[in-house]
Structure formats: C-alpha cells, structure tokens
Amino acid sequence: MISTIIKYSFLFVFLILLQVLILNNLHMSVLVNPYVYVLFILLLPFETQGWLVLSLSFVLGMILDTFSNTVGMHTAALVFMAFVRNYLLIVMAPRDGYEQEKTPHYTYMGLIWFVMYAGILIFIHHLTLFVLEDFRAAYFFTAVFKALLSGVFSLVIILILMLFSYRPRR
C-alpha cells in the first residue's frame, strides 16, 4: 500500500514536470499539442475509489492550469475524463471481472485492450480541452481534428514512456 502511494506520487511529479517543462515547450504545430499527464489517471489501480480518482484529477488539473495560465480548462477536461473512465472500466471489464490489486497496464490487459482504453479517454480529454479553449461553434471541427491528431501523438508518447519507465510487479 505504502509503496504504491510512493510510486504514484513519483509518477505524479514526474508527469507534471515532463508536461510543463518539456512537452509544453515543443511548439511543434498548432494542430499537435500532446498532453501526456493524463497517464497518471489512466494508470490508477482498478479498485481505486471513484471519489479519489475525481479528486486526484481535480488537483492535477489545477496544477496544470496554474502552470499554463488556463484557469479551469485542464481541470474541467481531466475531471470529465475521470468521470467517463469510471463507466468505461465497467463496459470494458473482462468476463470474470478485474483481478485484485491490478492496474490498467498493458502487461496485464493486453496491448489492444490498453490502446482502446487509453485512446478513448485521451480523445475525450483532448476534445473537451480544445473545445473549451475557444468556445465557438465555428471552431468545433478544428477542435475535433486537433484532438484526433494530438491524441494519436499523446498515445504514442504514452506507450513509449510505459515501455521503459514504469514496470509493475507481475
């Protein structure tokens, strides 16, 4: 239990620094803005209480907002993603339920399952974020396009990160 908390705290700080100091400064294109910090919420263990997931995403969103001067934007997107995650996990559950003390990591659930799970949630998060960024009807399709492109990019970075950084116990 304690080691889990330490591990997740480390991940929390690492992802914020990665996002704020490196990814936010990439300035690749107007259409490609990867947001990788969502990985923290994606990787929370299956049995984490719903209120805890929501609270953590609220705090994480607030910190990101403070760093990027976007009051409430990341928070709204991330909390909404955490809300959807709760139901998505129910829908995507294997026939005999999730095993105890397991995380949604691809080493347990298979790569296809993880890409589906992460892909849907990343798209929801990015879309909410880009729609809130400029709240006008004319901008909506640009936002969808941006969310798709940036989402694919975020997913690739997340998979690479998971390959060699975070190894859970088998």
Added chain:
Amino acid sequence: MLSLIRFLLKHAFIVYFLVLESIAFILLFQSNPYQRASFLNSSDYLFAGTYQAFDRMNDYLELKRVNQDLSWENSELKKSAIRYFRKSFDQTVIYRDTAFRQEYTFYPVKIIRNTTHLRNNYMTLNKGEMNGVRQGMGVISSKGVLGIVIETSKQFSVAMSVLNKDSRISARVKKNGYFGSVIWTGGDYRIGRLNEIPNHVSLVEGDTIVTSGFSGIFPENVPIGTVKTVTRKKGSGFLEIEIVFTQDFKTLSYGHIVKYLHEIERKEIESKIPKND
C-alpha cells in the same frame, strides 16, 4: 429531507463529479483575462521560479541572435539620438527642452516563457511590482508589439500575447491614417487580421500597420505588421485584411514594458465623458 440525503448518497459519484466540474466551469467562464483569481496564475513565485530556472539553460543557445537584435536596435537608437544631430553646430548650444515632454518610459524585461501554438497564448516576464510593472501596461520589442500585462506578482508578471483571442490592439495604417484593431484568429502565429477598415480605403500588399496610440498603452507608431492580402466582401462595409506580424513570436527573448506617464491625468479627464448607457 431524509430521502434527498439518501438520493445524494446513492448517486454520490455523480454528485461529486458535478460539484468538481461546476467549480472548474465557474473558474473558466468567470475569469476575465484582465481580472482573474490571482492564486491561480503562473506569476506566482513557485511557478514562475520553475520557469525561470529552466529558461536560464536556454539563454546560452540564443545569445547570438539576441546580440544581433541588440546591436541593430542600438544603431537605430543612435540614429535618432539628439546628440548626434548637434555635433554639426560649432557654437555652444544651450539645450533646454521645454517644447517636448516625455510621455512614455520603458523598462527592459526578459521574456522567460512564451507560447505560440495555443489558441490563447501568454508570456511570463521577469519583472514585477517591485520594478514598477502594473496591470494594463503594454509590452513591445524592438520589432513590434508583443502584448499587454494582465497579472503581476512581486517579481514576475504575465502578459497576454497578441496571439490570444481576447487581444485587440488599436492600430492605424501608416500611410493614410485610417484606424482599426488588430486581432488574431488562431492558426498561423505569423498571420493576424486588421478589422474595421472601411471598404473605400485603398491598401496594397506591404503597407505598414502601426499602433494608433489612442489607448495610451502603446506609444504611437510602434510597428505591428505589414499587409499581406486584402479582400473585398460583398455586403460588408469593411475590408478583410490579413497582416504579417513584424515580430516573429517564436524568437522572443527580450522586450520593453511601456509605462504611460500621464495615465492618471488622462483617466481623470476621460471619466468626465458622459456615458451613453
């Protein structure tokens, strides 16, 4: 009452979600870019300090370009400095300047953080209230207008970049004096738009757009951009003008904060204008 509590407990997850999401949305839609909750801002010491530490590493990589810009600006200043004009006189000149009164003064700042790829871009500057920076002051560079200060802390300030959906810069066409406002519609960080220029005005590619000086935020005649395309739209009384910013926002590192010295007096007299509404 009891059944209400029972209902809330049963749907605790959804209720909690709605509470958190409402807080986020209230913050999001209440926050006017000019007056936002100051505890949620990267001008705070911890956040700006993190950026400053990171920015120091990048400084070395940009030295060459910064030096070029500085020497260019130096030579421009030398051209206009009054002592270089007076050298041609042989007799002693008593220079007592009462005809001119200083209107603006400038503080040099370093831009320690800047974005161009978002819809709403901001920049963090390394000077704050301690150095006299206040909300509403303009930020310019040697090449053009950068933005307006919206938030200050003791040692840092945050400016809303021209590349922001809430940014409107009062502008003028240099050759004929027609004025309008420059906005940014998103997308390409090099391209802005000049609005409110009537249909009958003739403009060609390359015409210079400068600040009007009406607002007292920027001095007159600071360059903003040059005209790229002009389209006449049927049924509209105004031209659709695309401009190219003279300042490349991806290469910012130093700038000046503009302080308008007669602000208080001007506000006082302007507050006497009868309000229409």
